[in-house]
Amino acid sequence: MKFGRVDDPSSIDFSLPEIDQESLDFLKNIKNKESFQLYLGYPKWSKADLKGFYPRGTKDELPYYSSYFNALEFNGPFYRMPTKEQVIKWKNRTQENFKFCPKITNSISHYSRLINTDEKVLSFVDATVFFEEKLGMAFLQMPENFRPKNINRLEDFLTRFPKGYPLAVEVRHEEWFSDAQILNQLTEIYRKTKKTGIIVDTPGRRDLLKMPLTSPTAFIRFVSTNPILDKARLDAWVIRLKEWKDLGLQEVYFFIHQKKDQETTFLSQQFAKDLNKALGCQLPVIEPRISLIEPR
Numbered sequence: 001m002k003f004g005r006v007d008d009p010s011s012i013d014f015s016l017p018e019i020d021q022e023s024l025d026f027l028k029n030i031k032n033k034e035s036f037q038l039y040l041g042y043p044k045w046s047k048a049d050l051k052g053f054y055p056r057g058t059k060d061e062l063p064y065y066s067s068y069f070n071a072l073e074f075n076g077p078f079y080r081m082p083t084k085e086q087v088i089k090w091k092n093r094t095q096e097n098f099k100f101c102p103k104i105t106n107s108i109s110h111y112s113r114l115i116n117t118d119e120k121v122l123s124f125v126d127a128t129v130f131f132e133e134k135l136g137m138a139f140l141q142m143p144e145n146f147r148p149k150n151i152n153r154l155e156d157f158l159t160r161f162p163k164g165y166p167l168a169v170e171v172r173h174e175e176w177f178s179d180a181q182i183l184n185q186l187t188e189i190y191r192k193t194k195k196t197g198i199i200v201d202t203p204g205r206r207d208l209l210k211m212p213l214t215s216p217t218a219f220i221r222f223v224s225t226n227p228i229l230d231k232a233r234l235d236a237w238v239i240r241l242k243e244w245k246d247l248g249l250q251e252v253y254f255f256i257h258q259k260k261d262q263e264t265t266f267l268s269q270q271f272a273k274d275l276n277k278a279l280g281c282q283l284p285v286i287e288p289r290i291s292l293i294e295p296r
Helices: 019-026 061-068 084-092 105-111 119-132 148-160 180-192 206-210 229-245 268-279
Strands: 038-042 070-076 098-103 139-140 165-169 199-201 217-223 251-257
Touching: 019 180, 019 229, 038 268, 070 251, 084 119, 098 119, 098 148, 098 251, 105 119, 105 139, 148 165, 148 180, 165 217, 180 229, 199 206, 229 251, 229 268
Parallel strands: 038 070, 038 251, 070 098, 139 165, 199 217, 217 251
Antiparallel strands: none
C-alpha cells in the first residue's frame, strides 16, 4: 500500500494517540468481555508477493500461507467481482479457522462512488457469503477524493447494506479527520449501522489513527517504514491491543503492508511472538526471511 508512504520517516511522531473517551465509553457497554479473537495477515499470498517464504516446489501457495497466518486482507475482489465458484475454491484451499477479508469491488467504491450500487452489492455479498465460516470482515475503501460533503450518500449506502454481513469502512480525505464534528458524525453513522471504522497506521497520514472504535471489532492496516521504526511501532500496538482486550474488545483484524526489501525479516515474526505472550493468543510464528513485492 503506497498510500501515506514518505521518503524520510525519521522526523515523524509514530506514537499512538491516547484511547479516546468515545471508544472507552463504547467498550464499557460490550457485554461479552471474555470473548477475544485476533487475526493477523498480509494483503497477498502468491510466490511473486512473498518471495522466499514458500519451500521450493510448493505448487499451491494458499494452503501453506493459511498454515502460518489466520487471515488475509484479500484485495483481489477489488479489481474483479468474484464468483460463487471462485469463493468456494479459495475457501476449500485454506486451513481451519482461517478468515478472508475481501475488499469491496472498485466498481462500487471508485467508479459508481456508492450511487445506484444495490445490484452490485448483492452480487458481491451473494458470492462472498460462500466463504461461510471463513468470512472474516469485508472492507470498503473509498477513494481519497471522497469528501464529507458526501456523508449522506455514505450513510444511505451503509443503511441499505445487507444486514448481518460484516463490513469495515475506510475513508481517506483529510476533512473526515480534521473537523471533530464531522468525525463524530461519521462515528455515529458507523455505530448506528453497526459498521467498523478502519484504523490506518501509515507514516504520512497520522490523522487516520483518530478513528474511534465503532464496533466490537477493530480493523487495522499497518504500513511499514524501516525495521527499527517498525519494531517500536508494533511494540506500541501490542500494548494498545492488550488495553483494548482488557476493556472488552472482542475481535481484531491486523494486516501488515510491508515494502519490498531483500534483507528485511517478516515483520509479523516477532509481532506474533509478542502478541502470543501479552494477549494469550496462539498465532503461529514463522522463521523464514522473506521479501515482499509492494502491494498496489
